[in-house]
Amino acid sequence: MYTTELEKQRMASAQEDPEKLAEFDARVAADDFIEPKDWMPEAYRKTLIRQISQHAHSEIVGMLPEGNWITRAPSLRRKAVLLAKVQDEGGHGLYLYCAAETLGTSRDEMVEALHSGRAKYSTIFNYPTLTWADIGAIGWLVDGAAIMNQVPLQRTSYGPYARAMVRICKEESFHQRQGFEIMMTLANGTAEQKRMAQDALNRWWWPSLMMFGPPDDNSPNSAQSMRWRIKRETNDEIRQRFVDATVPQAEALGLTVPDADLKWNEAKGGYDFGAIDWEEFYAVVRGEGPVAKERMKARTKAWEDGAWVREAALAHAAKRAQRMAAE
Amino acid sequence: MSKALTGKALTSKEWPLWEVFVRAKNGLSHKHAGSVHAADARMALEAARDTYTRRMEGISLWVVPSASIVASDPGEAAALFEPASDKVYRHPTFYVIPDNVKNI
Amino acid sequence: MQPINERALKLGDDSLILGQRLSEWCGHAPMLEVDLALANIALDLIGQATLFLGRAGDPDALAFRRDVLDFRNCLLVEQPNGDFAQTVARLFLFSNWQELMLRDLCSSDEFGDIARKSVKEVAYHARYASEWVVRLGDGTDESRGRMIAGLDWMWRFTPELFEGDAAPLRGEWDARIDAVLGDAGLDRPKDSRPILGGRKGHHSEHLGHLLTEMQFLQRAYPGATW
Numbered sequence: 001m002y003t004t005e006l007e008k009q010r011m012a013s014a015q016e017d018p019e020k021l022a023e024f025d026a027r028v029a030a031d032d033f034i035e036p037k038d039w040m041p042e043a044y045r046k047t048l049i050r051q052i053s054q055h056a057h058s059e060i061v062g063m064l065p066e067g068n069w070i071t072r073a074p075s076l077r078r079k080a081v082l083l084a085k086v087q088d089e090g091g092h093g094l095y096l097y098c099a100a101e102t103l104g105t106s107r108d109e110m111v112e113a114l115h116s117g118r119a120k121y122s123t124i125f126n127y128p129t130l131t132w133a134d135i136g137a138i139g140w141l142v143d144g145a146a147i148m149n150q151v152p153l154q155r156t157s158y159g160p161y162a163r164a165m166v167r168i169c170k171e172e173s174f175h176q177r178q179g180f181e182i183m184m185t186l187a188n189g190t191a192e193q194k195r196m197a198q199d200a201l202n203r204w205w206w207p208s209l210m211m212f213g214p215p216d217d218n219s220p221n222s223a224q225s226m227r228w229r230i231k232r233e234t235n236d237e238i239r240q241r242f243v244d245a246t247v248p249q250a251e252a253l254g255l256t257v258p259d260a261d262l263k264w265n266e267a268k269g270g271y272d273f274g275a276i277d278w279e280e281f282y283a284v285v286r287g288e289g290p291v292a293k294e295r296m297k298a299r300t301k302a303w304e305d306g307a308w309v310r311e312a313a314l315a316h317a318a319k320r321a322q323r324m325a326a327e
Numbered sequence: 328m329s330k331a332l333t334g335k336a337l338t339s340k341e342w343p344l345w346e347v348f349v350r351a352k353n354g355l356s357h358k359h360a361g362s363v364h365a366a367d368a369r370m371a372l373e374a375a376r377d378t379y380t381r382r383m384e385g386i387s388l389w390v391v392p393s394a395s396i397v398a399s400d401p402g403e404a405a406a407l408f409e410p411a412s413d414k415v416y417r418h419p420t421f422y423v424i425p426d427n428v429k430n431i
Numbered sequence: 432m433q434p435i436n437e438r439a440l441k442l443g444d445d446s447l448i449l450g451q452r453l454s455e456w457c458g459h460a461p462m463l464e465v466d467l468a469l470a471n472i473a474l475d476l477i478g479q480a481t482l483f484l485g486r487a488g489d490p491d492a493l494a495f496r497r498d499v500l501d502f503r504n505c506l507l508v509e510q511p512n513g514d515f516a517q518t519v520a521r522l523f524l525f526s527n528w529q530e531l532m533l534r535d536l537c538s539s540d541e542f543g544d545i546a547r548k549s550v551k552e553v554a555y556h557a558r559y560a561s562e563w564v565v566r567l568g569d570g571t572d573e574s575r576g577r578m579i580a581g582l583d584w585m586w587r588f589t590p591e592l593f594e595g596d597a598a599p600l601r602g603e604w605d606a607r608i609d610a611v612l613g614d615a616g617l618d619r620p621k622d623s624r625p626i627l628g629g630r631k632g633h634h635s636e637h638l639g640h641l642l643t644e645m646q647f648l649q650r651a652y653p654g655a656t657w
C-alpha cells in the first residue's frame with residue numbers, strides 16, 4: 001500500500017517527558033487531532049514524516065507507469081481522462097509533500113531521500129505497463145486498493161495529513177471507475193483486446209495484493225501505528241477486504257483471477273486465496289523490481305534537468321525584488 | 328543526484344512555500360486549502376489555481392508566503408482561549424426572557 | 432473563405448498536436464507545480480481539439496487515422512519539446528497568436544461557440560508562457576542562453592501563422608511579443624527565410640513520429656473500440 005511502512009523502524013523509546021506523553025496519548029485515543037505546532041513525541045514525528053513522504057513518493061513515481069501511455073491513449077476521451085488522472089496523482093504528491101513539510105522537513109530533503117534510495121515508495125510502481133490494458137488494470141486494481149487504504153486515513157490523528165487525505169479521497173473517486181471502464185471495454189471487445197485485458201489482470205493481480213504490505217505476523221510496527229491512528233486496519237484485514245471486493249468485479253468482466261487456490265469460504269464469509277510470493281515482495285522493496293532502475297532514473301533526470309529552471313526563477317525573483325527596492 | 332543537494336544547504340535553493348486560501352463562492356470567506364511552492368507571487372497564484380481549483384472549487388484565491396503567517400503558540404492556548412470560557416454572558420442563551428415576549 | 436472542414440482541421444489540429452506535445456511532459460517537469468500547470472494546458476488543448484475536429488467529422492477518426500499529408504496544423508506546434516525553455520518559447524509564440532485568432536473567431540457563425548470558450552483558456556496559456564519567458568530571459572546566464580536558443584529554434588515557423596486570413600493579426604502579435612521580450616531583456620530573434628507548408632500537409636519530420644506514437648493502437652487494431 002502507498003502508506004505501508006516498508007522499512008523496519010526502530011521505534012525510538014527516547015526520553016520523552018512522561019507527562020506530555022500521557023497527555024498526547026490521551027488526546028490521540030480520544031480521536032482528537034494533532035496539529036503542526038502541538039507537542040508530539042519525536043518517534044511520532046519521524047514515523048509520520050516517513051509515512052507521509054513515502055506516500056507522496058508513491059504518488060509521484062506512480063505517475064510514470066501510467067504516464068507511459070498518455071501519448072498513446074487510443075481516443076481523445078481516453079487521452080484526456082488519463083492525463084487528468086495522472087495529473088491528479090501529481091496533485092496528491094504535492095498535497096502530501098506539503099503535509100510532511102509541516103513536520104519540519106523540506107520537499108528538497110524528501111526528494112533527495114527518494115533519489116538516493118533512502119526513501120521507499122510503493123512496490124507496485126516498479127512493474128512495467130506493457131499494453132493499454134495495463135492502464136485499465138492499474139486504475140481498477142491499484143487505485144482500488146489505494147482507496148481502501150486511504151479512506152480510513154481521512155480520520156488519521158495528524159491534522160494536515162488527514163486534511164490532505166480528505167482532498168485525495170474526493171479526487172480518487174473517478175480513478176478506479178475509469179480503470180474499470182477501460183477493462184470492461186476491452187473485455188467486451190475483440191479477441192485481441194480480451195487477451196490484453198486477461199494478461200494485464202494476470203500480471204497486476206499478485207503485485208496488487210502485495211501493495212498492502214507484509215503479513216501481520218511480520219509487520220512489527222502495526223500496533224504502535226494503530227494506537228497513533230496513523231494506520232487504521234492491519235495489512236491482512238485490508239488485503240482480505242480487497243480480495244472480497246475485487247473477485248466479483250473480475251467475474252463481472254468475464255476475466256479469470258490468476259489464483260488456482262481462490263475459493264469462497266462460507267464459514268469466514270470471504271475468499272481463501274493462494275500464497276503470496278513474499279520473496280518477490282521483499283526483493284522489490286530492496287529496489288530489485290523489474291523497472292525500479294528505470295523509475296528512479298526518470299525521476300532523477302526530471303529533477304536534475306529542471307535544476308536550472310528552478311534556479312532561474314529564484315534568480316529572477318531576487319533581481320525583481322532588488323529593482324523594486326532600488327526604486 | 329548532484330553533490331550540492333544534501334542536507335540543509337539546499338533549502339536556500341528551494342522555491343518558498345505559500346499558503347493558499349480559496350473562496351468557494353461569493354458570500355463565503357476564503358478558506359485555507361493547502362500550500363504550493365513558487366518563486367514569486369504570480370507563480371504562486373497560478374500554482375494555486377492549477378492545484379486547488381481544478382474541479383471548480385473556487386472563484387477567488389489568496390496566496391500568502393508561509394513565512395508571513397504569525398501563528399499562536401499551542402503552549403499559550405490556555406492563556407489565550409480559556410478566559411473566554413467563563414464569559415457566558417456574551418451568549419444570548421444566558422438571558423432568560425419569558426416565552427410570551429416575541430421578536431427579541 | 433476556406434470550406435468549413437478545412438478551417439476546422441486547422442483549428443483542431445493546432446490544438447491537438449500542441450496538446451499531445453505538452454502531455455509528453457507529464458511526470459517529467461522541472462517542478463511538481465509546473466507539471467500540474469502543463470497538464471492543465473494540455474487538457475484545455477485536447478478539449479479544444481475534440482470540439483473543433485467535431486465540426487469536420489468524427490474527432491477520433493480524424494485524430495488517429497489520418498496520415499501526415501492530411502494534417503493541417505502549423506509547423507510551430509509540432510516542434511519537439513526540447514528543454515523547458517524551448518517548450519516555453521513554442522507556447523509563448525503560439526498562444527499569443529492563438530488568443531488573437533480565437534478572439535476574432537468569437538463572432539463567427541461556424542466556430543463562435545467553441546472560440547468563446549477556448550479564448551479564455553488560451554489567454555491564460557499566453558500569460559503563463561509570457562511570464563516564464565521573462566523569468567528565464569531575466570534569470571541566470573544559463574536560463575537566458577537557453578531561452579534565446581528556444582526562441583531561435585521556433586522563430587522560423589512563426590511566419591506561417593500569418594498566412595492568408597490571419598495576416599491582419601501580425602501587428603498586434605508583434606507588439607505583444609516585443610513587449611514581453613522587452614521585459615525579459617531579450618532581443619527579437621532575427622528573421623530568416625520562413626519555413627512553411629504545414630497548412631498544406633507538408634510538415635517537418637517530427638510530425639510523422641508524433642503520429643506514429645499517438646496513433647499506434649488505432650492503427651494496430653483496426654476496427655476495435657476503446
Ligand SMILES: [Fe+2]
Pocket residue numbers: 059088089092168172
Ligand atoms: Fe493518488
Ligand SMILES: [Fe+2]
Pocket residue numbers: 089143146172175
Ligand atoms: Fe489515483
